[in-house]
Amino acid sequence: MDLFELSQTLFGGNARRDTAQTVTAVGATDSTDGSAGLWLDADVTPAEGAGDVDETIVVVPTSPSVAAGDDVIVTLVGDGPLKTPVIMANPGSGDRQQSQITSAATLAAAAQAVAEAVSQHFWHDGNGAHVTEVTQDEWEDAGDPNYHSGPNSLWNSAGMLFRDGLTNLLALVAGLNPGVVIYDGLGNNADNVTASFDASGVRIGGKVPANDSDGAAVQFFDADEDNGSDLSAFLTHEYTPDPDDPGQRIEREVVLNSRVTDDGESVDTDSHAYTTLRLLKQLWYGITDPNEQFTYAESTLEATAQYGVGTANETTSQAIVRASGTTIDNWGSSKVELLADALGVGEDEGHIDYVTMPQVFVSLARPSATYTGSNSTATASASGWQLTWFNTEVATHNAGHLGITFSNGIITATEDVTLQISGNMYWTSGNAGQYGIGIFTGTTVGNGTEYSTFTYKSSSSGQVSVAMPPRLFTLTSGNSLCVGRNQINGSVYRNGTNLSWLTIERVG
C-alpha cells in the first residue's frame, strides 16, 4: 500500500503546494455518492465518451466529505501495476470548519452591531444567541413585568427563531432538513404550523375549525379580492359534520376558474371568456339511523367552457359534460348515465356528441295485460311490445351502435353482431317449445313455424316463466332475432316479478 499526499490549490488560484512524490492533484470537486473528482497532474486516459472539460478529471472514491479545492490524502490500494486511488483523509475539511466558525462569529458580530444600532439587546445562553428588546436579566426574571415580553430572535446551530415572547412566529431551520416554518402565533405545537417549506414538500394551511362554512385552506384571489366570483382557484377542505344537523351535506370541491370580465358583475361585449373546471364530491351523512352512516354519495365532474363572440350576456355555445356516479335501478342492475347537452343561441346551433357506451341495458316488456296478436299481421303484434331504454335519446343512438334495430318485437341486425342476451321471459299460456328466442333468416315472421328454430325455449305448456342465463347469439346483417312465437294467443304480463324483460349486450 502506497501512501502519499496530494496537494492542491483552490480553483482559479495560482498558489500550488507540491509535496507529492508521485501524483499531484490540482483540486478536487465536491464529493457526491462517496466519490470526488480530482484534477491530477498526470497523463489521463479519460472516461469513454467524456467531453473535453472532463478529460483531466478522474473520479475516485472518498470516505471523508470533500469540497472543491480541499487538500486530500489519497491512498493507492491493490497489487500489481494498476492501483486504485482512494481518498482516505481530508485535511482540508478542518480548514473549512474553521472557516465556518469564523463566518459564524462574523455573522454574530454583525447581528450584535445591528442590535446595538436599533437599541436591542444581544446576549446568549444555553439555547443560543438572543436579540431582545429587554436585557437578559429582565428576560430571565419571572417577577419582572417585562418577563417574556417583546420580540425575540433566537439564533443557534439549529437555525433562527423569531418569537413574540416565547411564542414562535417564524423558524429558519438549519441542520439535516433545512427549511422555513411559519406559525400562527398562538402556540408552538405542530398544530400551530400554518405553513412550512422544506425539501420534502410545501405545506400551506393549518387546521380548519369545525363548521367553518368556508372551509378553505388556501384561497387565491385576484386584485378584486372582495368579490368571491373572482376566485381563480378554490380548494376546499373537508370538515367535520355538525352532529345536530343529521341531513348535512358535505362537499369536497375543487374549482379552477379563469375568467376575464370587466367588473365581475356582468359580461361585457365581445371580449369575455372563461373556463371552469369543477370537481365536486358530495356526501350526505344521514345520521337518522345510527346504523346507517353512509347513505348516498355522488361525484360530479363538471367542465364548462364558454366563450362569446356576440353581444353581452349572450352565450353562443355552451357544453356541459356531466358524469354521475353509480346508481341502483329497479332491476338490480347498475347503470352509468352520461349526458351531453348543448345550448344554442343564434346562428351557431349546438350539437350533440355522444360517447360510446360499453354496455346498454334494455327492458323488453309488454306492458298491456292481454295481447291478441294476429297470425298475419306482425305489425299489429308490435303494439303490445315495448322497448324501454333508460334514456330515449341515448337509446336511439346506441341502438344503432349495437348494430340492431328494434321493431315490432323483432330485433334485426344492421351489421354482423354478436349479442349476449339474458333475462326473464314470461307467458301465461301456450304450448311447450313455442316460447323462447331464436334467429331467423331475413325479417319475415308470422308463418307460425318460426319457433322451430328457437335455440332457447320453454319446456312446458301453460303459464311459463323462463329465466334465461346469458347466451350468445351471432347474427349476420339482415337476420332477425325473435322473442316468443308471434301468434301468441296468451298473455304476456309485466306483473310483480313475473316480467318479460331482456338485457341485450353487444359483445362482438
Next chain:
Amino acid sequence: MTDWADLTRTDRIVVEQVSPTNLDAAMGTLDGVELGGSSLSWGYYVDSRVTGKLTVMGEGWRRGSALRVTHQVPEWGYSRELGTFIVTNDAATRTRGGWSYELDLQSTLYGLSTDLLVRPWAISANAMALTAARQLVEAAGRELVADGANDYRLKSTKVITVGTSRLSALFALADMANDRLDVDGHGRVVLAPYVPPSAKVPTLTVDLGDPRGVALDGVKRTTDWLKMPNVAAVSYTYNSGGKQQQINASATVAASSLLAHSARGYTVTDLHELSEMSPATAARAQQLAAQYLTNDGVEHVEWTLSTTYLPITAGDVVDLVVHDGADEYRGARRCLVKTCELALGDMTMALTLKETTSGEEE
C-alpha cells in the same frame, strides 16, 4: 501445397534492416549473416515472447536499425515474417583480420519493458482498457493491433505509478480485459482474446511413427509424478483465551493410486501452515486438505523433441502421436508449444511441448 514433410523444398532466410522508429520502412537486406550461428526462440510464458541471436560477418549492420527475419520457400511462393527485432547487444569479435558481430535480438515488447513511466498515468473510471493500452503503446512509438480483442470498461479509476514499465501496465490491462498480449512477425503489439490452451484447436499433428515424419530422434519426456504429493495437510494455529491452539487435518490419495505409499514406497507431503482459516473448524481444515490434494493431483508432463521446420510457434497446440513406451504416455498427446527454438542454419526446431491437461503456469 505446403507439405512440410517434403524436405526437397528450398528454405530461404532473409534478414532485412528496417527503421527502428518505423517498422514499415525497410532499409535493405543485411549482408554477411552467418545462419549457422543464428537462431530464434519463442516462449509462451516469456514476457518478450520472442528473442533471437544473429551472427553477422563484416560491417553490414547499420547501427541501431531493427532487423526483420523472413522465411521464404520460393517454389511455393511462401513467405512468412518470423519476427521483427530490436538489437540489444552487439558484441564484436576480431578473428583473422575481420570483425564478426553477435547480435542479441529482442522483440518490440522488450522495448516496452525497459520503458518506465516517468509521470503517473491515471485511467479514469469508465475508460476502456483498450483505449488505455493503445495510448501506452503508441506513446512508445509502437503500433497496437487489437482487432477482435476483448475490451473492458474500468469500474474505478486506476493509477499507474512512476517506475512501472509500459509492458507490465499492458499485461495488467490485458488481464483485466481477458486478452493475451503478444507480438506479431511485423513487430506490432497484438491483443487478442485469451483462449486457454486446453480450449485451442490443434494446428497440426506430429506423428513420431510417420516414416515421412518431421520428428527427429531424441524425444524426451519429463513428468513430475514421482514428486507429486500423496498427502496434503493443513495445520492451522490460532490463539484462544491466551492459549495457542492448533487444528490439524490431512488427506491421502486412494490406495490404488500410483502415488500411494503402497505404490511408491515413500510419502510426499504438501503441508499448508495457515494463520487464517474461516470457519475455524476441523471440518473446514479437512475440506481444505482435500482441496489441496485435488489441486496437487495434476501431473505435469512435458515433451522435448527436435523436428524439421514446422510453421508453428509458441502458443500453438499440436497433437503429438506416441506409438511406444510406457502405457500411460502412449497415443495422441495434446500439447501446447511452450517453447520453440529455430536454428536458422539447418532449419531444425527444438520444441518443448506441454500437455494441455497440465494446466496453466503463472
